[in-house]
Amino acid sequence: MTSKRLLEQPRAGDSTEGREPVAGKASKTNTLQEGASRSFEISPNGHYFTSTREGHYIHKKFACGREEDEQSSGGVLKHSCPAHRLILNGTHVEAWSPVRGPGEPGCRLPSPETPHPHTSSIIPVPHDRRPSGLADKEVMAATVLTILSTSPLVLNPSSSASGADLAGKGWKESLSASYSSSTSGNWSWDASDQSVPSTPSPPLSNDPGKSFLLSSQSDDNIEETESTHFLFEDPIPRKRKNSMKVMFKCLWKNCEKVLSTSSGIQRHIRTIHLGRNGDSDYSDGEEDFYYSEIEVNMDTLSEGLSNLTPTSPTTSGPAPVFPVLTCDASRSEPARMIHTPLSQSAPSTLCHIRTDHAYQATSPVSIPSMPSDPPHSEDRISVSWQSPPVIYKGLPGPMTQIRTVSIGEKRQPVNHTTVSKTHTNTTSTSTSKPTTGTRKPRGEAKKCRKVYGMEKRDLWCTACRWKKACQRFTD
């Protein structure tokens, strides 16, 4: 088990990488070291970064690792063992230990397989992320303050109390997750981490899927989320994750299997879904992709399950506790439904977007040729919401072409729609008027004016006569 963990760890950061380690099973120690070094490499700032973001990011990666054990043992905030710190961080150890006494449950956590000294050595990554000592906390606080100053969310410390805003709803969920009934803990962001990206496996749960999407689409989103968590945490008492238990849920389609150990779930996947010999220890790591870790707050969970009443839980957020489980479950569900294993949910979304963009880009082009054709313009209109063309503002072509249609009134509506939407995102400056920038280049074809000359103006097409785009000699 340990060896596996070790091996797996590297993967946490990168799914592709993850597999390599497997081969190296033979030498645990070496593997470990390698894994550790790798993790460092992968997450450049890992240990040394005080910045929340960095840490968080790293943490995420780590969390992604299939190895729940790792997390439990030292990984996530909850279960960090001082020992790990010592090995990895050296100086940090001391600072850390006060926070997390060796006696803490977190250290013990490790499942039967877990806590080997070796394992601890691997774990380092997570530790780094966390703010360990007071100094770290201070840094964190500073970071949080900074974030708060810029973020609107921060402005609403009430989140914990009121949190009435719909907009905040999304977060609340996450928050609720983080704010389990458990008492004070370490940094909430850790919790958020867990809730967010926990699983590395692509197809998996929503969380992972979302996170993946986010990551692929834009890191900012993730960061925002993280920052948000941070913010909240400040005002709110820190929750302790010790009570959290990591469960492994099989993500295989229509399979709800949940096991308490990664090895168990892997075995399950290997035997049941992959049709491999369960007994054989051999694993290429593929199983890792088919299950996700789920954190369960044992304290609240039991209560919550027994009575669905949110009131019971100890501290601040009884209700939130439930959400944790629910969220995970619900999230994972959709992801599974939509995506097959190994396929990331994100990609699909991305693809969709891209398609849209492409479509948008093309549609405008076609327009120019049929300026007089209202129907076409209409068609465009339907798509118009995609306005993105405006985004491409840099390109005069599209815009101009759209205008070309101008002869028909319809054209304007289309433009308008596009503009309005686009502007929302962009600046007000670009605005209502397409203005000059959008103007299309002059058509190559000769126009009535040139063909007939000023003398025969009566031969011109009406458009030319009206100083509109020539209808007779279109480009």
Added chain:
DNA sequence: GATGCCGGGTC
């Protein structure tokens, strides 16, 4: 400067 045509005004 000539040309093309957008945006807007008038009827």
Added chain:
DNA sequence: GACCCGGCATC
């Protein structure tokens, strides 16, 4: 909607 034109961009 037809007609016209100021004004701007492009050539």
